[in-house]
Amino acid sequence: MTLIKSKTFITDNFLLNSDVAVELYHNYAKDMPIIDYHNHLSPKLIAENQPVKNITEAWLNGDHYKWRGMRANGVDENFITGSASLKHRFDKWAETVPYTLRNPLFHWTQLELKRYFDIDDILQPNTADVIYEKANAILEHKTPAQLLEDMNVEVVCTTDDPTDDLQHHKAIAKTGFFTKVYPTFRADELFFIGHDKFMPYINKLGVAVNFEIKTYSDFLKAIDARILYFNENGCRLSDFGVGEALVIEDFTQEEVSAIFNKKLEGNKLSTLEINKYRSSLFIHLAKQYHKFDWVQQYHLGPIRNNNSRLVEQVGLDAGCDSIGDFPMAEFMSKLFNILNSTDQLAKTITYNLNPSQNEVFATMMGNFQTGGIPGKMQWGSGWWFLDQKDGMEKQLNALSNMGLLSRFVGMLTDSRSFLSFPRHEYFRRILCNLLAEDVKKGLVPNDTEFLGRMVQDICYNNAKNYFNFN
Numbered sequence: 001m002t003l004i005k006s007k008t009f010i011t012d013n014f015l016l017n018s019d020v021a022v023e024l025y026h027n028y029a030k031d032m033p034i035i036d037y038h039n040h041l042s043p044k045l046i047a048e049n050q051p052v053k054n055i056t057e058a059w060l061n062g063d064h065y066k067w068r069g070m071r072a073n074g075v076d077e078n079f080i081t082g083s084a085s086l087k088h089r090f091d092k093w094a095e096t097v098p099y100t101l102r103n104p105l106f107h108w109t110q111l112e113l114k115r116y117f118d119i120d121d122i123l124q125p126n127t128a129d130v131i132y133e134k135a136n137a138i139l140e141h142k143t144p145a146q147l148l149e150d151m152n153v154e155v156v157c158t159t160d161d162p163t164d165d166l167q168h169h170k171a172i173a174k175t176g177f178f179t180k181v182y183p184t185f186r187a188d189e190l191f192f193i194g195h196d197k198f199m200p201y202i203n204k205l206g207v208a209v210n211f212e213i214k215t216y217s218d219f220l221k222a223i224d225a226r227i228l229y230f231n232e233n234g235c236r237l238s239d240f241g242v243g244e245a246l247v248i249e250d251f252t253q254e255e256v257s258a259i260f261n262k263k264l265e266g267n268k269l270s271t272l273e274i275n276k277y278r279s280s281l282f283i284h285l286a287k288q289y290h291k292f293d294w295v296q297q298y299h300l301g302p303i304r305n306n307n308s309r310l311v312e313q314v315g316l317d318a319g320c321d322s323i324g325d326f327p328m329a330e331f332m333s334k335l336f337n338i339l340n341s342t343d344q345l346a347k348t349i350t351y352n353l354n355p356s357q358n359e360v361f362a363t364m365m366g367n368f369q370t371g372g373i374p375g376k377m378q379w380g381s382g383w384w385f386l387d388q389k390d391g392m393e394k395q396l397n398a399l400s401n402m403g404l405l406s407r408f409v410g411m412l413t414d415s416r417s418f419l420s421f422p423r424h425e426y427f428r429r430i431l432c433n434l435l436a437e438d439v440k441k442g443l444v445p446n447d448t449e450f451l452g453r454m455v456q457d458i459c460y461n462n463a464k465n466y467f468n469f470n
Contacts, residue, residue, distance in 0.1 A: 001098045006127055008120045010110050015389075015429040020448060021436035028452035029428040032460040033154040034421060037237060037467060038184065038297060038412040041144075043158050043168035045418075046181055049143045052418060055135040056086040059112075060093060062416040064319030069105050070096050071319070081314045087132065094128035104388035111422040116147070144418050149178040151421040155469055157237055159186045162226040163201075163208040166233045173234065182469060185230045185238040185294075187285055190223070192242075193263055194274045202264075216253075216260035220284060227288050236467055237295045238285065243302035245326040248334040251276040286339050290346040295467060299383065300328050301353030323353050323385055332364045336377075340368050347373065347466065349409070351380040355394060362402035375407030375462065383414060387423065392430050406454050409463040428459055 016022045040062075052058045060066055060080075070080050070092060078084045079092040100106040113119040117135045121127040148156065160166065160183040172181045189201050206213045209222040249272065259273045269277075289296045303324035305311045310318050332350065339345035345368060352361045365377040379399055382391035399405050411427035413420045435451050438444040444451070 002124050002126060003098055003122055006122050006124065008110050008114060008122055010114050015426075016433050016436070018433075018436045018440055020439045020446070020451075021429075021433040023448050024432035024436060024452055024455050025429055027448075028455045029432055029459050030425075031152070032428075032456055033152050034424050035155045035410075035460060035463040035467070035469075036153055036413050036421070036424070037155065037157045037295075037409070037463060038159070038239065038414055039156055039420075040159050040414070040416040041156055041418065042416075043160070043166075043172065043181060043183070046144045046148075046177075047168040047171040049145050049175075049177075051141055051143055052139045052147065053136065054086050055132065055139060055419075056090040056093075058139065058417060058419050060089055062317070064317060064321075065105060066093060066096075067319040069100050069103065073099050077313065081318070090132050091125070091128055094123050094131075095125055097123045107389075107426065108420075108423065111426060112419045115422045115425070116150070116419055145175075145177045145179060147418045148421070151424075153179045153421055155180050155182065155467075157182050157184045159184050159239060160230075160235075161189060162187055162223070162230075163204050165208070166230070169233055180234075180469065182234040182236060183230055184297075185227060185235055186241070187223075187238065187281075188240060188242050190281060190285075191240075191278055193260075193277050194269055198263065214264070216257040219260060223285070224288060227292065231292045231294075234470060235294070236469055237297060238289050239297040239299065241299040241302075243304040243321065243324065246300070246328070246331045247275050247279070248282065248331055248338070249275045249279045251280050253280070256280040282335055283338060286335070286346060287344045290339070290344045293346070293468070295347045295349060297349045297351070297380070298332075299351045299353075300332075301326060301351075301357070302384065323355075325354060325356075328352065328357060329360050329364060332361075333367070336364075336368050340370070343371075345371075347376050347378075349378040349380045351383040353384055353386065355386060355391065358394060358398040359402060362398045366403050369403075375404065375409065375466065378409055378466075379403065380409075381411050381427070387414065389426075389430055392427060393434060396431065396434055406457060407462060408458050409466050410458045410460070424459075428455070431455060431458060 013022050016025055067080050073096040075092045075096060079089050097106065097109055109123055113123060113131065117138055119131055119134060121131060123131055156179060158181065162185060166183055169181060169183050192198050202213050205222050209225045213219050213222055256277055259269060259277050263269060286296060301324050302321050304321045306322060307320035310320050336345055350361055350365060352358065361379045365379045368377050381387065382395045386395065396405065399408060411424050413423050432455060439446050
């Protein structure tokens with residue numbers, strides 16, 4: 001399938017359907033710096049700062065969004081995650097792009113071609129060769145740091161394991177890069193006490209803190225040491241993203257110590273024991289986050305690794321995850337209430353993957369908006385399968401109905417690609433158009449200066465004030 005009109009539809013006023021929307025975007029949103037407070041970029045690649053060189057590597061390596069689109073289009077796995085040449089993989093993506101019409105991949109692809117390479121042709125088989133050559137000629141001389149600066153990215157926060165030595169973050173901090181790069185404490189591996197991989201990870205954690213972990217008390221001491229280490233190296237956020245049903249059980253420290261020892265002795269744990277251990281860990285971590293004035297993030301709702309055959313072939317993060325239908329309200333209510341009851345509830349952002357729970361998340365965060373911090377409890381932007389136009393609009397509307405849109409900390413990429421930052425532009429255009437539609441309908445005052453300041457707060461100022469980066 002080939003588009004006859006091969007010139008891009010990405011105009012200056014893309015997604016902006018009125019004069020007010022145009023003014024809000026171009027005069028207020030467009031030039032605001034970007035704080036990308038959650039992504040999966042490689043700090044190693046940023047620190048090494050070598051040219052990216054090839055658009056296939058920049059676009060397709062690790063991008064499960066594109067992988068899913070290609071599989072749906074019948075592309076053989078060899079051209080997706082296999083050993084096919086970079087050019088052949090790119091050509092298969094180019095074949096797929098016209099079939100992504102009405103999928104956000106179509107918009108993202110053209111935005112990225114326009115912003116990074118000034119390419120106006122729609123990517124498809126008859127334009128693939130020229131686009132491949134032009135993009136690679138530019139990437140041959142573009143380092144990750146330069147790509148970030150080109151998009152006016154002021155801050156990125158990577159996603160990092162507690163055992164990481166943060167050597168790449170330390171190296172970046174010594175450079176004169178425009179973009180500041182901070183780590184995020186992603187503690188998921190600590191929660192897998194029911195899995196075989198838990199004991200090897202405990203040994204790895206022991207190496208990181210230079211002492212053997214023999215008791216639950218040792219384990220907590222090790223965690224606290226790593227949190228302190230991350231804090232000393234610029235970390236101001238934590239994250240959690242285990243994809244399954246979550247509960248908070250009542251427990252005592254004696255119970256959890258016995259459960260931990262039982263695991264160390266090689267015995268199998270019951271579901272109740274696992275949940276008691278996890279409950280203790282959730283609360284201990286969250287209290288530490290509060291102590292260091294971090295923002296804690298919870299990514300909730302995916303059902304992971306559904307296609308076991310594909311996972312065996314490709315590995316984890318193969319692109320066979322989807323929206324789950326887990327109950328989340330009771331988990332959030334109990335966890336946040338326990339922390340709030342002792343005034344140890346840190347600034348918090350939750351992200352939900354199931355749109356049927358939008359209002360659940362929006363109203364739950366409103367329950368704990370105390371302590372005199374504007375927007376302390378944030379319901380985060382449309383995430384993963386929902387970071388597209390419809391998902392963003394639904395999130396913005398639900399947040400407006402149930403909370404304060406004006407205090408929202410805005411968009412993030414959640415991406416592994418250095419070419420994904422036009423997603424901030426995409427969000428900003430959608431936000432400006434949404435507010436302008438309200439003006440058109442007479443639902444809000446036709447005061448572009450006021451609305452413009454609100455747009456700038458959501459795009460940048462709120463995040464800058466909320467995270468307190470050095």
